[in-house]
Amino acid sequence: DGGITQSPKYLFRKEGQNVTLSCEQNLNHDAMYWYRQDPGQGLRLIYYSQIVNDFQKGDIAEGYSVSREKKESFPLTVTSAQKNPTAFYLCASSIETGTGNYEQYFGPGTRLTVT
């Protein structure tokens, strides 16, 4: 079964600690994305990667870091520099068909609570 997995589903951390969210896909997609969603809001792009060993900042990258050492994996680290880290984090991947068609597949999300 192909898809995207995120773990854990719920994560609790103390303020000042770094935390890493896992995202794995077996869809053989080149591009992967991290979004953040706050209550009642849409998704905001944190980082994205179009290919292994390359990634770009999205709209709200401050306080976050990523790596893309393998095609299947795109972990997100929420650092202590992120002022409001409590949110719902979504990972996605996509395949670009060369015609402007960007269908993204999303994981189930990780709800991070920092106290």
Added chain:
Amino acid sequence: LAKTTQPISMDSYEGQEVNITCSHNNIATNDYITWYQQFPSQGPRFIIQGYKTKVTNEVASLFIPADRKSSTLSLPRVSLSDTAVYYCLVGDRGSTLGRLYFGRGTQLTVWP
């Protein structure tokens, strides 16, 4: 940058057809129009995508007029399980391949 505008919320009753309209005045020539559905505490799910005219699949229909400045997602005979947030997105081919911009979406509530 092709941003979209859609109603914040809509209400319907079971069995009715629901039409959600989205405007995207700055859509680029090569952009596709895509709709996603999101249930609470889940990732968005792709519903339908189109470029022009009409597209239909087993879940919904997408109507796109000739000028492509708007689109309408049509959900036939909705049920309670269609209660969700629906996002209209337009692909941005600017300098960033594959980026999608999610607004606040339309909260559809289906009543019995």
